Amino acid sequence: xIATLGRFSLWLALxxxxxxxxxxILGARRRQPAMIESGQGAVVSVFGLSTFAILxxxxxxxxxxxxxQYVARNASLDTPLFYTIIALWGALEGSIxxxxxxxxxxxxxxxMLERKRQRELIPYATAVLLCISAFFLLLVAFxxxxxxxxxxxxxxxxxPNPLLQNHPLMAVHxxxxxxxxxxxxxxxxFGIAALITGRLGEGWIRTVRRWSIVSWVFLTVGIIVGGRxxxxxxxxxxxxxxxxxxxxxxxxxxxxxxxxxxxxIQERRKMLKFWNVALIIITFALTxxxxxxxxxxxxxxxxxxxxxxxxxxFLVFIxxxxxxxxxxxxxxxxxxxxxxxxxxxxxxxxxxxMNNLLLLGFAFAVLLGTLFPLLSEAVRGVKVSVGEPFFNxxxxxxxxxxxxxxxIGPLIAWRHASLESLxxxxxxxxxxxxxxxxxxxxxxxxxxxxxxxxxxxxxxAITVIQEFVSGAMTRRRKTGEGYVTALSxxxxxxxxxxxxxxxxLGVALVVVGITASSVFKLEQEVTLKKGESFQLGRxxxxxxxxxxxxxxxRFVVQGSFTVFNSNHKVAEMRPAKRFYPSEQQPIGTxxxxxxxxxxxxxxxxxxxxxxxxxxxxxxxxxxMMWIWFGGWVMVLGSLIAxxxxxxxxxxxxxxxERMAWQPGRS
Amino acid sequence: MATWKKLSLLLSIIPLLLLLxxxxxxxxxxxxxxxxxxxxPAFALSMFDGSSNSLEALRGxxxxxxxxxxxxxxxxxxxxxxLEAAWQTYRDRGVMxxxxxxxxxxxxxxxxxxxxxxxxxxxxxxxxxxSIDYGIYGVxxxxxxxxxxxxxxxxxxxxxxxxxxxxxxxxx
Amino acid sequence: MVATLGYLxxxxxxEAAVYYITPTELKEKGPATTDRAFRLGGMVVNGTRRxxxxxxxxxxxxxxxxxxxAVEYVGSPPDLFKEGSGAIVExxxxxxxxxxxxxxxxxxxxxxxxxxGQASAKDHYRTxxxxxxxxx
Numbered sequence: 001x002i003a004t005l006g007r008f009s010l011w012l013a014l015x016x017x018x019x020x021x022x023x024x025i026l027g028a029r030r031r032q033p034a035m036i037e038s039g040q041g042a043v044v045s046v047f048g049l050s051t052f053a054i055l056x057x058x059x060x061x062x063x064x065x066x067x068x069q070y071v072a073r074n075a076s077l078d079t080p081l082f083y084t085i086i087a088l089w090g091a092l093e094g095s096i097x098x099x100x101x102x103x104x105x106x107x108x109x110x111x112m113l114e115r116k117r118q119r120e121l122i123p124y125a126t127a128v129l130l131c132i133s134a135f136f137l138l139l140v141a142f143x144x145x146x147x148x149x150x151x152x153x154x155x156x157x158x159x160p161n162p163l164l165q166n167h168p169l170m171a172v173h174x175x176x177x178x179x180x181x182x183x184x185x186x187x188x189x190f191g192i193a194a195l196i197t198g199r200l201g202e203g204w205i206r207t208v209r210r211w212s213i214v215s216w217v218f219l220t221v222g223i224i225v226g227g228r229x230x231x232x233x234x235x236x237x238x239x240x241x242x243x244x245x246x247x248x249x250x251x252x253x254x255x256x257x258x259x260x261x262x263x264x265i266q267e268r269r270k271m272l273k274f275w276n277v278a279l280i281i282i283t284f285a286l287t288x289x290x291x292x293x294x295x296x297x298x299x300x301x302x303x304x305x306x307x308x309x310x311x312x313x314f315l316v317f318i319x320x321x322x323x324x325x326x327x328x329x330x331x332x333x334x335x336x337x338x339x340x341x342x343x344x345x346x347x348x349x350x351x352x353x354m355n356n357l358l359l360l361g362f363a364f365a366v367l368l369g370t371l372f373p374l375l376s377e378a379v380r381g382v383k384v385s386v387g388e389p390f391f392n393x394x395x396x397x398x399x400x401x402x403x404x405x406x407x408i409g410p411l412i413a414w415r416h417a418s419l420e421s422l423x424x425x426x427x428x429x430x431x432x433x434x435x436x437x438x439x440x441x442x443x444x445x446x447x448x449x450x451x452x453x454x455x456x457x458x459x460x461a462i463t464v465i466q467e468f469v470s471g472a473m474t475r476r477r478k479t480g481e482g483y484v485t486a487l488s489x490x491x492x493x494x495x496x497x498x499x500x501x502x503x504x505l506g507v508a509l510v511v512v513g514i515t516a517s518s519v520f521k522l523e524q525e526v527t528l529k530k531g532e533s534f535q536l537g538r539x540x541x542x543x544x545x546x547x548x549x550x551x552x553x554r555f556v557v558q559g560s561f562t563v564f565n566s567n568h569k570v571a572e573m574r575p576a577k578r579f580y581p582s583e584q585q586p587i588g589t590x591x592x593x594x595x596x597x598x599x600x601x602x603x604x605x606x607x608x609x610x611x612x613x614x615x616x617x618x619x620x621x622x623x624m625m626w627i628w629f630g631g632w633v634m635v636l637g638s639l640i641a642x643x644x645x646x647x648x649x650x651x652x653x654x655x656x657e658r659m660a661w662q663p664g665r666s
Numbered sequence: 667m668a669t670w671k672k673l674s675l676l677l678s679i680i681p682l683l684l685l686l687x688x689x690x691x692x693x694x695x696x697x698x699x700x701x702x703x704x705x706x707p708a709f710a711l712s713m714f715d716g717s718s719n720s721l722e723a724l725r726g727x728x729x730x731x732x733x734x735x736x737x738x739x740x741x742x743x744x745x746x747x748x749l750e751a752a753w754q755t756y757r758d759r760g761v762m763x764x765x766x767x768x769x770x771x772x773x774x775x776x777x778x779x780x781x782x783x784x785x786x787x788x789x790x791x792x793x794x795x796x797s798i799d800y801g802i803y804g805v806x807x808x809x810x811x812x813x814x815x816x817x818x819x820x821x822x823x824x825x826x827x828x829x830x831x832x833x834x835x836x837x838x
Numbered sequence: 839m840v841a842t843l844g845y846l847x848x849x850x851x852x853e854a855a856v857y858y859i860t861p862t863e864l865k866e867k868g869p870a871t872t873d874r875a876f877r878l879g880g881m882v883v884n885g886t887r888r889x890x891x892x893x894x895x896x897x898x899x900x901x902x903x904x905x906x907x908a909v910e911y912v913g914s915p916p917d918l919f920k921e922g923s924g925a926i927v928e929x930x931x932x933x934x935x936x937x938x939x940x941x942x943x944x945x946x947x948x949x950x951x952x953x954x955g956q957a958s959a960k961d962h963y964r965t966x967x968x969x970x971x972x973x974x
Contacts, residue, residue: 072740152781154743292686315686322679330672354839361843368847371685372855378688383858385877385928390854394846525913527891605914608891615891615914801922 002065006056006147013049013100014137016042021130028123036123040111043126046133047104054101057094057146061087067153070094070146076159078553083165089174090160092310093146098175099291100136102182107133110186110211118207124193125186132185135317143309159553162580162587169229177222177249181287183215184252187259188284191277195328200273200335205263208280210642212260217638219253224631235588235603237523237619239627242391247370248290251363255283258359261409265352268414270339274329275356277336281325286363288318293370344416351409358402365394400452403511406504407460410497411467429462445519453515457508464505468498491640499641506637509630516623517599525605525617533564537620539600540564541573546611555579557586559604559614563593575604575616599624702820706731706811707799711766711789714776719764719787721815728761728837729811730830733797735767736774738805741824745806746782748827753786756834760813764788768797768805812837856928861905864931878907878936879926887921889914900925900936907931911938919943 020042027035057070061084066072074087074094089095107129115122140146164170187208194204226249227239240246259279265272292314329336342349369386376384411425437455445451471494472486481489491498522537533542544560558576562569573591580587593600601619608614706729710720721729732749734742753763765788767775772790779788791797800809803822810819810833819833858877859867880900887898896911898921909927919925919941927938 066740069740069744072743076739150740150744151747152743154740156737156739158739158741311690312687315683318686319679319683322683323676326676326679330675333672357839361839365843365847365850369851372851374685374689376855378685384855385858386851386855388854390850393850393854394843397846398843525894527894606891613891615894617914803920803923 002056002060003068003147003149006053006060007141007145009049009053009056010137010141010145010147013046013053013104014134014141016045016049017130017134017137020046021127021134024123024127024130028127036126039123039126039130040115042130043104043107043111046130047108050097050101050104053097054088057088057097058085061085064157065153066155066157067149067151068146069148069150072150072154072157074157074160076157076553079159079165080553082168082171083160086171087160087164089178090164093140093144093148095174095178096136096140096144097146099178099182100133100140102175102178103129103133103136103185106182106186110189114207118190118203120197120199121190121193121204121207124196125189128189128192129185132189135313139310139313143313159580162554162578163233165553165580166578166587166589167229167233169225169232173222173225173229176218176225180215180217180219180222181252181290183211183218184256184280184284184287186211186215187280191280192325192328195277195325195332198332198335200277200332202267202270205266205276209263212256212263213638213642216253216256216260217635219249219256220631220634220638223249223253224628228628231624232590232592233587235590237601237603237617237621242366242369242388244370245290245294247366248286248293251366252283252286252290254359254363254366255279255286258356259283261352262356265349269349271342271349272353272356273336273338274333277329278326279356281322281329285318285321285325288314288321292318346412346417346422348409348412348414348417351405351412355402355405355409358398358405362395362398362402365398366391369394396449396453399511400449400456403453403456403460403508406507407456407463410501410504411463426463429459429466432462433459447519450515450519453511457511457515460508461505464501464508467501471498492645495643495645496641499637499639499643502637502640503634504637506630506633506635509626509633511630513623513626513628513630517621517627520622522620523618525615527613527615529613530611534618536600536618537598538565539570539618539620540567541602541616541618543614543616546607546614553580557604557607559607559616561591561602561616563600571600573600573602575602577604577607594625596623596625598622701801701809701817704817705815706809706817707796709766709796709799711764711787711791711796713787713789714767714772714779715787717787719789721811724762725815726760726813728756728813728834729809730761730763730834731800731809731811732763732765732825733768733800733802733805733807734765734778735770735805736778737770742778742806743782745808745824745826745830746778746784748825748830750782750784750786751827752830752834756838757786759838761834761838766791766796768794768802810834810837860902861900861907862902864907864936865905873930875928875930877926877928878909878931878938879924880907881924882919882921884921887915887919896941900927907936908934909936909938911941916941916943 020039023035023042024039027033027037027039059065060068060071061075062081064071064075064077066075070091070093074090075084079087087094089098107126110129111122111126114125118125159165190204190208194200226246230241231237231239259276262272262276262279266276292311340349342353344350369390372386373384376382407429408426413421433455436458437451440451440454445454468487468490471490472483475481475486475490476483479486524534524536526534528534528543530543530545533540535541540563542562542564544562546557546559548555548557550556556576556578558574561573561575563571563573571593573593575591576589577586578589588603590601590603592602599619599621601621603617605615605617706721708721710718712718730749730752732745734746736742749763749765752761757763763786765784765786767778767788767790770790775788775790800807806824808821808825809817810821812818818837821829821833856875856877858879861878861880864876864878878900880902883899883901883906887896889896891914894912894914896913896915897909899906899908901907911927911929920943923943926942927936928940928942929936929938931937
């Protein structure tokens with residue numbers, strides 16, 4: 001029953017998306033509001049149907065309906081409820097269904113929020129979004145149908161992959177990441193609509209600004225949570241391995257960041273128009289590419305779900321997207337001429353342009369490194385793998401350049417920054433940074449790259465603080481407010497600017513965390529008898545005992561360790577190994593003790609069956625928490641930047657109204 | 667924008683797509699199985715229905731040797747109907763389908779056979795000797811053995827109808 | 839700037855690209871292989887896996903059906919790593935011994951494998967719950 005209903009709702013949704021796309025475009029061309037509204041009605045129906053499909057799937061999962069093949073493969077009678085529910089996105093078919101639903105939701109929100117303000121663009125944007133939905137619905141309706149049945153139904157299921165049941169973050173990482181990916185469809189749709197209608201002024205840019213930041217935030221959260229999951233579940237002490245699928249999530253983040261910054265230039269000086277359209281096309285294409293890499297099996301990875309029919313379809317879709325979008329772009333290239341020029345190398349425009357180039361270069365390097373094995377095999381027949389050394393060698397210098405730009409960009413003057421203005425702005429930060437770098441040297445940092453990383457991050461952080469302080473002090477002089485009031489009013493009146501500065505501060509924190517945790521990392525693996533201890537960094541770790549017990553869906557072996565710091569007990573840590581009866585390999589659970597200063601990370605590598613000895617791998621990673629904390633700061637800053645400002649919105653709406661009346665312009 | 671720039675932008679997309687398409691042909695996770703091409707290890711099985719089978723007795727026939735277990739959800743359940751169908755189609759053409767039940771209990775195994783209405787011979791491997799000889803790493807695994815007793819192909823994971831038919835046809 | 843980027847990338851690839859190789863190919867190359875990193879794939883030969891918990895040295899031989907290569911790794915064996923199954927190691931080949939920095943054991947999502955000739959993993963480790971009968 002579930003299967004029939006589910007299949008039917010997906011096919012119906014597919015038919016409606018195709019209808020909706022057609023009727024929206026026709027309605028726009030013939031200026032028939034009724035048709036456009038019908039298209040918008042289609043959006044509502046698709047959302048309703050996909051919600052229904054998701055609910056059906058969850059009913060099947062939670063109800064243990066093993067006649068559904070997806071449930072038989074991803075759920076079992078023993079699996080706890082929480083992990084059964086999130087098994088929805090544990091495998092290919094379910095995750096594409098999630099994508100369909102998220103896209104339907106966002107399309108609906110777009111239509112609801114923008115249809116009055118963007119009358120010209122909305123029908124085309126709706127059509128584009130419906131076409132994208134049609135592709136994903138096509139996938140779930142046919143090759144990747146989650147409602148496939150099997151007969152006879154087995155009495156139990158396999159259960160989720162143990163890696164997916166080991167940590168609650170699995171509830172956050174995939175949906176967050178998908179929300180980020182899917183979110184970029186919206187700016188893309190408006191970009192295409194702008195290209196089709198020829199309305200390539202600032203109207204579409206203003207509309208997509210918030211959507212872009214929202215997508216960017218989701219993507220950022222998805223990536224950072226993924227790193228955290230990797231750190232806490234995979235047990236290798238790291239959080240980023242330059243795995244092809246990890247890279248695939250980083251690529252749209254990089255180009256999306258470039259887009260976010262680049263549109264500011266278009267808003268202010270009507271330049272970089274071509275760049276912006278190109279960037280959003282590339283970003284969107286990369287989101288689809290990311291999903292393609294995960295699902296097609298063309299590159300081996302921790303993540304790869306392999307499936308044969310889905311891959312080629314994705315490839316065709318990507319091809320279509322790239323060819324049609326870039327053809328449109330080229331067709332409209334005369335309307336995308338800049339209305340201004342870069343006056344000087346030392347200017348904000350120039351910094352932003354450099355920013356675009358560096359981010360794109362970074363993305364290109366990551367893409368090349370990811371695809372190189374494929375390239376090598378295709379061209380030379382030689383099987384090669386490209387790992388961390390490559391990515392670090394190329395990306396670290398680029399990253400350092402980016403941090404530098406991040407520091408100076410918001411402060412440097414438009415058009416041309418005079419020597420005087422440079423001196424005024426940057427003298428103080430420089431004066432603080434150089435001693436800061438000196439302190440790092442004394443603390444033992446010797447490599448050029450790490451020193452630069454610390455110095456530039458410090459520089460960036462100081463410039464941000466300087467902006468807040470000088471802004472607040474200026475307010476105080478005018479209004480006589482207290483410090484706190486001045487700061488909050490300052491931020492509130494300038495949300496875009498100050499929110500953005502906070503994001504930069506977050507980035508600086510993340511970079512410091514990344515650098516410190518790798519430069520000062522300590523690692524040791526040792527076998528201990530009961531009662532024996534070893535020393536790592538400031539800690540002595542003593543092995544106390546091994547215990548084991550049965551849980552409903554797994555068997556756990558846990559090592560108990562007491563940790564001392566200069567003979568003073570600081571923690572009891574319990575890394576474990578969990579054995580899932582339906583899988584051969586146990587999944588390790590690491591235990592991490594995090595402080596602002598460093599993380600102590602213990603992994604139970606192996607143990608003797610009689611419990612007398614245990615092999616433990618220990619790592620000390622300084623400033624690891626700064627990475628996660630910095631991520632939160634980035635999110636906070638973004639939220640501030642997009643928080644609606646009622647007074648501003650009113651004024652902006654009035655401007656829009658006036659402009660909408662002017663023929664031809666947008 | 668100059669025409670050559672426009673064209674080159676569009677054309678540059680094509681090599682990328684071709685490269686990705688090439689990716690479908692490669693299988694990045696291959697590690698060689700040493701048994702393919704060699705003589706299949708001999709075995710003797712007592713079936714659940716009381717009869718017995720051995721590899722020498724089957725010389726001259728194509729053998730599909732399938733390793734399964736009742737606790738192997740859902741893959742063994744997925745492929746069993748296909749194996750049964752292949753048995754019905756090919757039994758008169760000199761093809762033998764044999765199931766080896768490993769790491770299992772007889773009651774559950776018989777329930778599995780009953781539930782899936784399997785008519786081809788199935789037997790247990792109580793000491794695990796056959797699975798060790800064949801290097802079984804997990805279930806399900808299926809070996810396709812030619813008439814002369816050499817191993818033609820080893821399939822890991824659930825078989826679909828298409829693959830099963832193709833491999834049998836290759837040996838006939 | 840594009841040139842700098844290009845230089846970085848090309849240099850990076852040349853340094854960092856790691857070649858896949860089989861035991862037969864490795865033996866053929868002989869001494870020419872000393873300084874490069876390789877990924878060696880093969881089956882772990884039965885009876886060759888040895889692990890010393892005190893020194894954390896794991897030694898075994900990898901075979902592709904024709905040639906065998908001796909491998910040494912420092913660290914505890916990954917959970918999936920068994921004799922008779924596939925593995926890929928990454929490292930350098932010096933003096934007829936492959937020093938592995940990483941081991942990647944073969945993994946597939948389709949499997950529900952038992953321990954060879956034993957009860958399932960669950961039962962194998964269940965013995966830790968009860969202390970061994972022969973306590974001194």
